[in-house]
Amino acid sequence: MQVLVIEDEADVRLNIVEILESGGFQPIDAADGRVGLAIAQSQHPDLIICDIKMPDLDGYEVLEAIRNNPSTATLPFIFLTAKTDLRELRQGMNLGADDYLTKPFRRIELLETIAARLRKHEGLRQLELQIGELQENNSHRSDVLNTITHDLRAPLTTIKVALQMMETLPDNRPQYMDIAFNACAQGDELIQNLLDLYQLEAGEMKIEPRPLDLQETFRNLYYSFKIRTENQQQQLKWDVPEVLPPMISDGISIQRVLVELLTNASKYTPTDATIAVKVRESDAQETVPRLIIQVQNQGEIAADALPRLFEKFYRVPGGDRHKHGGTGLGLTLVHRLVEQLQGRITVSSDQGWTKFKITLPCEMQ
Template structure:
């Protein structure tokens, strides 16, 4: 049964609302002032709160401020009741995070419609959050065993070969096998780190407070330097230093240097994987409508419209047709990081010709 808390200091109004809610089948709770209401809200965790704005001891604004500062109660829908329809009062409530307001006197229909609207919107948010968690569980269940098995198998086979043939192997052969083991171990380590980061970003994306915390104090003073370091290092690892072309304008952007470099690393890594050696990989940036825009272009196999549309789910494109690891998880991590910081990622590609990834990030104040 849906639980609704009513915080109202006027006895007649409070009792009328309670009677109405109970008649409609709601589990209704009541508090005669803000202090009691706040205590009930934290103890009972109602599905919705209806509160008068002006009350003694602790007014509705104080109640809302306290609720929004508590992670447990921060997302409870909140409807203000106000005797005034002054714009200043309404704006104050909305700025604090109120979901709706009703000006007294209000009708039975107005109250019920406001309640139904807020509950449905909250239900939609909950469904979306649950779907994201379900997708996360499904993606990890289906893909994690396969992705981990490949490098793990390389480590097991290489180490077993050293054990079985140690007396017959030449020093150079031992070094080569050890190098293969190290390469597999590094790939395994990156996969584990990326899966953990992916899971963390999925969970952050369901919590407005965590999104806000992520954005606060996130700043890179020189995006150009951070991009050069990340792109150059990734191209060097792939043996593609001579293919890298940099054309960068500098800016201060609203994302930490570590996360900006993670984005660049994943996007340049994909560009290296899906283009041939000695073909150019262009990394450029510019100002565009007071936004910092980064372009990463490769002239490789490209992506189809269908593949771009399916970017929201972790998958490896053309797994049976290509020996390269697909763009799925790295591209998805980059997309999540960008969107969580108020930016956007777009992919434009011509199959067998080129792919352009456009990243837009807010300029830091």
């Protein structure tokens, strides 16, 4: 089996290569992240071992590129880290690393870690084969089942590593508990989004129209996301009229749509940049009065990515600036919910801004 070693320290890299050869593996080595990434994408090794701190292209960037490429997304990936870098493991695990090794390590530790990752990968491959059989009979399930194994694996791996680190470094227990809780929340979000999406597509999620207090809805959203943007050193501009038209709609669905859009904007907005919300009524001469909501943020999305934003599990490559992670289902749910509310949503990105525009009827029959 081929194992790619990406390590800028020559002595460490050669030592790993020798251990791999003695263990019956076929090592390929690269002295920096950019060369290693090119080898991974062209040769598709069975497993990748990668240092975190490297010049030009570091281990996080290599891993993110690996996971965002469909041809390499499921490759087992092991990080190398120094003991002083353990606090940085959370970022790597959130990006989808499978395991880590702390330098210096023993020969047996390296070989056992590789063997464990390869066994798990083979198990996932067998599961994918079984999923493939299901795909022949049910094209709807194929979208979910083909991706869910990978997306659920990330938080489970993070929880496992956090528990291991609690034993290794008990003084840092609160830090690793926080990591585990965040991973649990990530897994819970994925499961909830999957259930909601299934109900929407199966026609089982019913809306409950009732008179809404739009001022209170937007006021609560403002205070909630004001704190979040301040923590991330972002600017929040809020242009909502003091008086809004009466509206009969499903308030829970509308709030879910707005929370998803604002959460998405906060992920993709750089520090010191702006997120803007604008609400207005449609022109008076329109037969059906409508509410128009715009959520925009500084930061452009590539033109070729725009048509895919509402696809299941799609994530803009390299877009999550603050490494919050996500399910790739949020915007899909937004699109389906807006349609169920008899509304329309569009997205555009140019001149340094990305804008989502929602148009909703002020009354629903």
